[in-house]
Amino acid sequence: MKRERSAGHFERAKLVMPGGVSSPVRAFNGVGGIPPFIAKAKGSHIWDVDGNEYIDYVGSWGPAILGHAHPEVVDALNEAIENGTSFGAPTELETRLASVICDAVPSIEMVRFVNSGTEAAMSAIRLARGVTKRPMIVKFEGCYHGHADPLLVKAGSGAATCGEPTSAGVTARHTIVCRYNDIDGVDRAMKAHGKEVACVIVEPVAGNMGCVLPKDGFLEGLRDATKRYGSLLIFDEVMTGFRVAFGGAQERYKIRPDLTCLGKIIGGGLPVGAYGGAREYMRQVSPLGAVYQAGTLSGNPLAMTAGIKTIELLSVPGVYEKLEQISAELTEGIERVLKDKRIPHRINRVGAMWSVFFADKPVVDFVSAAESDGAKFRDFFHFLLDGGIYLAPSSFESAFVSLAHTSEDIKRTIEVIGEWAKRQK
Numbered sequence: 307m308k309r310e311r312s313a314g315h316f317e318r319a320k321l322v323m324p325g326g327v328s329s330p331v332r333a334f335n336g337v338g339g340i341p342p343f344i345a346k347a348k349g350s351h352i353w354d355v356d357g358n359e360y361i362d363y364v365g366s367w368g369p370a371i372l373g374h375a376h377p378e379v380v381d382a383l384n385e386a387i388e389n390g391t392s393f394g395a396p397t398e399l400e401t402r403l404a405s406v407i408c409d410a411v412p413s414i415e416m417v418r419f420v421n422s423g424t425e426a427a428m429s430a431i432r433l434a435r436g437v438t439k440r441p442m443i444v445k446f447e448g449c450y451h452g453h454a455d456p457l458l459v460k461a462g463s464g465a466a467t468c469g470e471p472t473s474a475g476v477t478a479r480h481t482i483v484c485r486y487n488d489i490d491g492v493d494r495a496m497k498a499h500g501k502e503v504a505c506v507i508v509e510p511v512a513g514n515m516g517c518v519l520p521k522d523g524f525l526e527g528l529r530d531a532t533k534r535y536g537s538l539l540i541f542d543e544v545m546t547g548f549r550v551a552f553g554g555a556q557e558r559y560k561i562r563p564d565l566t567c568l569g570k571i572i573g574g575g576l577p578v579g580a581y582g583g584a585r586e587y588m589r590q591v592s593p594l595g596a597v598y599q600a601g602t603l604s605g606n607p608l609a610m611t612a613g614i615k616t617i618e619l620l621s622v623p624g625v626y627e628k629l630e631q632i633s634a635e636l637t638e639g640i641e642r643v644l645k646d647k648r649i650p651h652r653i654n655r656v657g658a659m660w661s662v663f664f665a666d667k668p669v670v671d672f673v674s675a676a677e678s679d680g681a682k683f684r685d686f687f688h689f690l691l692d693g694g695i696y697l698a699p700s701s702f703e704s705a706f707v708s709l710a711h712t713s714e715d716i717k718r719t720i721e722v723i724g725e726w727a728k729r730q731k
């Protein structure tokens with residue numbers, strides 16, 4: 307597969323942007339090689355500037371759950387854009403999306419819109435500190451909550467991929483890090499510091515060290531520990547919200563956090579984030595309360611429009627069953643061809659969110675994720691890319707199935723993985 311135009315674009319981009327990219331993992335440092343520069347996307351497929359076509363399992367890193375450029379979302383956006391792109395004043399669109407979110411997500415009674423998941427997480431922590439008047443936070447190794455200082459400690463996603471899990475210049479003396487799925491570790495940390503802990507923030511299904519599922523009792527344990535010490539429990543559902551169930555992981559696992567971060571899907575592919583929770587907490591956000599938080603483009607009418615239409619299309623009965631069914635078809639097929647060639651692997655999946663690790667032990671936390679075979683993943687990644695299958699360029703990321711993925715897409719993907727498996731000794 308030729309990528310000459312992408313190579314040219316990449317060289318020029320590197321002169322004017324660090325690494326040639328607007329977000330680090332896109333530069334392919336984790337896997338090497340030239341990132342395809344994307345020209346367009348439609349449904350489950352994307353095309354690069356050299357005209358190569360790929361079946362896309364990145365889905366803009368989560369938002370594209372309907373597939374790309376869904377006609378109803380495009381129509382809604384076309385109509386909205388005629389009315390202007392930003393006003394810096396309230397619109398009815400915000401109330402509509404907020405109402406839909408409050409109805410859908412069990413623990414959210416009020417919500418504040420921001421522009422990214424990063425902002426959602428840093429603002430939720432700010433609120434937790436304001437509510438509790440405490441400084442410390444507990445996070446988990448390999449979880450990613452955006453790039454705010456207190457959260458860039460042992461962070462997953464690009465921070466792990468680039469080998470900068472705790473980035474230069476960041477002070478995070480109030481952050482305590484525990485192991486994912488290790489509730490005893492959390493209990494010990496809370497015993498030592500619980501009275502100073504404002505919040506425990508967690509990805510209820512981790513997606514940023516690859517896909518890692520919460521063990522039975524882990525989320526319940528966090529709920530108990532935070533209640534005991536008067537700390538808030540924050541679910542960062544930027545990835546899992548409207549992904550693992552309509553109401554997110556909190557619906558799927560039936561745990562009610564105090565605050566929830568959202569992003570990705572709720573913006574239907576436009577830049578967005580949100581945080582919300584019980585009225586008693588959200589009332590403390592400015593202008594009702596003393597926790598100041600603001601944004602020039604927050605509640606942007608285009609982002610709200612794309613979000614409203616996306617969630618409307620997700621609320622159709624049977625949608626999540628369909629996502630479950632095509633995702634199962636895919637991962638069962640991959641399992642089959644890898645098993646057939648006796649390639650050690652673990653596939654983790656919840657709904658339409660999954661990843662494959664080349665590991666011979668269960669992957670339950672960052673340490674076990676990092677022990678998986680990185681060289682094998684790189685080889686796998688490039689073979690798939692050249693075979694027209696677009697995965698995230700790092701094993702510390704999840705893959706996503708959308709409603710636009712067809713049985714043909716799934717069949718083709720399993721076929722290419724089968725070809726790769728055959729070449730392994």
Ligand SMILES: *Cc1c(COP(=O)(O)O)cnc(C)c1O
Pocket residue numbers: 421422423424425427450451452453509513514542543544545569570578579
């Ligand atoms: C993507 C992600 C973020 C960051 O969102 P951005 O919009 O990239 O700032 C935060 N938390 C989780 C769980 C994410 O998956």
